[in-house]
Amino acid sequence: MGCFPCAGGDSSAKKSSKNKRIESTQNDQSDAKIAGMYTIKVEQCNEVKKENPQIVNHTSVSNRVVEKTKPPEEGSPMNKARTFTYAQLLDATNNFKAAYFLGEGGFGKVYKGKFEDSDQIVAIKQLDPNGLQGIREFVVEVLTLSMADHPNLVQLIGYCAEGEQRLLVYEYMPLGSLEDHLHGHRPSRKRLDWNTRMKIAAGAARGLEYLHDKMNPPVIYRDLKGSNILLGEDYHAKLSDFGLAKVGPLGDKTHVSTRVMGTYGYCAPDYAMTGQLTFKSDIYSFGVVLLELITGRKAIDNTRPAAEQNLVAWARPLFRDRRKFWQMADPVLEGEYPVRGLYQALAISAMCVQEKPNMRPLIADVVTALNYLASQKYDPLTNPVQASRRSSRGQRSIDENKPDG
Ligand SMILES: Nc1ncnc2c1ncn2[C@@H]1O[C@H](COP(=O)(O)OP(=O)(O)OP(=O)(O)O)[C@@H](O)[C@H]1O
Numbered sequence: 263m264g265c266f267p268c269a270g271g272d273s274s275a276k277k278s279s280k281n282k283r284i285e286s287t288q289n290d291q292s293d294a295k296i297a298g299m300y301t302i303k304v305e306q307c308n309e310v311k312k313e314n315p316q317i318v319n320h321t322s323v324s325n326r327v328v329e330k331t332k333p334p335e336e337g338s339p340m341n342k343a344r345t346f347t348y349a350q351l352l353d354a355t356n357n358f359k360a361a362y363f364l365g366e367g368g369f370g371k372v373y374k375g376k377f378e379d380s381d382q383i384v385a386i387k388q389l390d391p392n393g394l395q396g397i398r399e400f401v402v403e404v405l406t407l408s409m410a411d412h413p414n415l416v417q418l419i420g421y422c423a424e425g426e427q428r429l430l431v432y433e434y435m436p437l438g439s440l441e442d443h444l445h446g447h448r449p450s451r452k453r454l455d456w457n458t459r460m461k462i463a464a465g466a467a468r469g470l471e472y473l474h475d476k477m478n479p480p481v482i483y484r485d486l487k488g489s490n491i492l493l494g495e496d497y498h499a500k501l502s503d504f505g506l507a508k509v510g511p512l513g514d515k516t517h518v519s520t521r522v523m524g525t526y527g528y529c530a531p532d533y534a535m536t537g538q539l540t541f542k543s544d545i546y547s548f549g550v551v552l553l554e555l556i557t558g559r560k561a562i563d564n565t566r567p568a569a570e571q572n573l574v575a576w577a578r579p580l581f582r583d584r585r586k587f588w589q590m591a592d593p594v595l596e597g598e599y600p601v602r603g604l605y606q607a608l609a610i611s612a613m614c615v616q617e618k619p620n621m622r623p624l625i626a627d628v629v630t631a632l633n634y635l636a637s638q639k640y641d642p643l644t645n646p647v648q649a650s651r652r653s654s655r656g657q658r659s660i661d662e663n664k665p666d667g
């Protein structure tokens with residue numbers, strides 16, 4: 263990534279360290295404020311206590327009850343998350359059978375599961391007590407997702423906080439993560455075509471818009487990356503993993519001061535250097551994801567030559583020269599993309615990854631632009647320009663300065 267003198271993205275490593283996480287030791291003044299008016303009671307929250315005794319009232323989770331300072335109104339989103347016993351989750355996953363294993367991240371292992379009393383398939387994430395994340399992330403995840411309700415955010419069905427066990431139960435996303443599709447090694451997997459990429463980008467942007475502009479209080483996501491964009495039927499994108507989310511600056515404040523946390527390659531340089539988190543930090547990360555979708559490259563790729571390892575650093579000089587835009591299109595697309603659409607998508611990405619946060623666009627504008635791009639369906643068969651490009655398998659066969667219609 264562009265912001266830390268540190269390498270990341272070692273795909274041979276265990277999943278949890280695949281995208282290297284950033285965690286500074288700076289004091290975090292506002293962790294778990296997402297809990298807001300909700301008080302959740304708890305037994306095992308030593309980790310949270312150690313770091314910030316003031317927030318304990320707002321961040322602990324009981325295995326039995328979620329108490330709130332104000333009772334939720336009938337039908338309020340806080341009513342949605344169910345509590346599960348550990349025995350129920352053992353049952354649902356056949357004792358966490360290896361065959362049910364879906365993947366692993368910094369929080370722990372993820373398994374597919376099914377409850378006897380319903381047909382719904384779920385994904386169950388089990389906190390690894392020795393993992394990179396802890397109770398704080400568990401609590402913030404439960405609180406954020408309990409308050410959120412949007413088609414582009416993964417649904418939290420419930421959680422289990424029994425004894426030392428901490429597990430999260432989500433809706434199952436059958437097509438896995440965007441990262442798997444772009445950078446995974448399953449040869450059988452269909453390549454993502456241009457229309458699908460724009461659809462995913464627009465869906466992820468709408469999820470982020472909900473967090474920034476529709477939630478009350480607004481939320482900064484802080485962990486936008488390919489592995490946290492999960493895909494449902496027909497490549498419907500949903501954001502997942504809200505353990506690092508923060509309530510955005512309130513009143514006339516412009517930022518929240520926090521410990522620097524996130525993932526190398528996606529973290530905005532301004533946030534990494536100052537610890538000042540803003541909505542524009544998420545916009546930067548979104549720009550990196552959009553660039554991954556366009557180029558098929560990883561945010562950080564240590565297998566490439568030095569000048570190409572950091573995706574944004576590689577892209578910056580190319581952004582300045584329209585004639586070089588074609589070099590940024592994913593070769594896997596074999597030229598099957600609309601030239602104008604490519605230009606527009608690159609322009610959005612370039613604006614999002616600008617060094618100066620206040621030069622980056624608001625998410626609402628990104629959504630408008632990407633909704634438009636996603637609505638412009640590209641058909642390689644009825645596009646003679648692209649067809650000739652396809653026949654030359656990726657070679658330039660058109661005047662790159664003439665966008666197609
Ligand atoms: N709701 C879900 N439905 C289907 N698969 C899921 C679901 N949640 C997670 N997975 C799978 O489990 C993998 C691990 O997810 P997890 O969120 O724990 O880690 P990550 O996002 O890859 O890494 P990090 O901890 O750095 O965020 C994902 O890549 C995905 O393949």
Ligand SMILES: [Mg+2]
Nearest residue numbers: 367489490503
């Ligand atoms: Mg994740």
